Amino acid sequence: MNSQPKRSNKTLIILLVVFVLPVALAKLVLSLDLYHGGATNKGALLNTELTYSALNMVNPKPHLWQMVYLLPEKCGEQCMDRLYVINQSHIALGRDRDRVSPIILLQNNSDLDALKQLHIQFETAPSNAQIAALLTQQQMIIIDPLGSLVMQYDGVSGREASIAQGKSMIADLRKMLKLSRVG
Template sequence: MTNNPVYRGRIIFVSLVVMFALPAIVAKTILSQHWYQSGVTNKGELIEPRTSYENLGLVNPFQQKQWQLGYVIPEQCDAFCQQQVYLLGQSHLALGKYQQRVEPVLLVTEKSDVTALGQNDYQRVAINTAFSDVVEQFEFVIVDPLGQLVMRYPKVETQTELVTQSKGLLADLRKLLKLSRVG
């Protein structure tokens, strides 16, 4: 029976159909069951939905000029906060050739503890409660030249997490600057 040409032809046909259809069926099943998690390369959290200074009732002080690397000053700026402000400046210096395209800014509310900051050369941008609802105290944020809040970096608790976060922030910012044509 195995020498029958019709039977042999059917087996070859079924084998070819299975060979080409099976990968598509498996892929469809994996995607529809959400078993696959796509890889992301950014270290921060993308700010969704799209939010900008304008949407939050604020004026972008660097409109069409520069990217902003901002840090939201908390109500009590302790030693950890001061270290994050220091890392803000160090991240800006580490940008190298991209340094001219980015402005480090301190984002301050009415309740922010600016007395603990002392004298520094960073620009200060006043923010409102709508902004604080998107980016909270102790968080870093990247803002593009059009005033859109792109990425935020949540508060960390330990020194090692802070160093890791700073490296990730720097990698993300370099990638954005490399791909961007504005600012």
């Protein structure tokens, strides 16, 4: 008798496990929301519809990146730290400093004495009520050369926290400047 040995389904099962199991596991992880993609930015990205024109405000420095801060009515310690960090961050940009302009937005009731105390010449621009309503918690905003509000850094307490946030802002700005084709 000529009998052929039974073929094992072992090879087929191994192939299915090797190719199908990873796909099934990936689908399971994604559907259960167990994977959170890594983000390299340290600030919070803003809605793409937020622009100077949408906020009915004239771009104070078109064609330049901007670090924007709204000077409050009373500039306390947190505000002074913010102004210091904006100035130091601008200096720390080095050769890219010419592509970025720190701008302090002013309202009618802004504390102008704070700017005089620091002895730093900041670019200033008048703000309107719409952008002032956006910046009520002493946030710093990065604005691209086209006038879009790109990234926000919430207010923090303490000089060390402000300096750490300034370093984060510099890192984010350097990435954006490197990838930018405008400004």
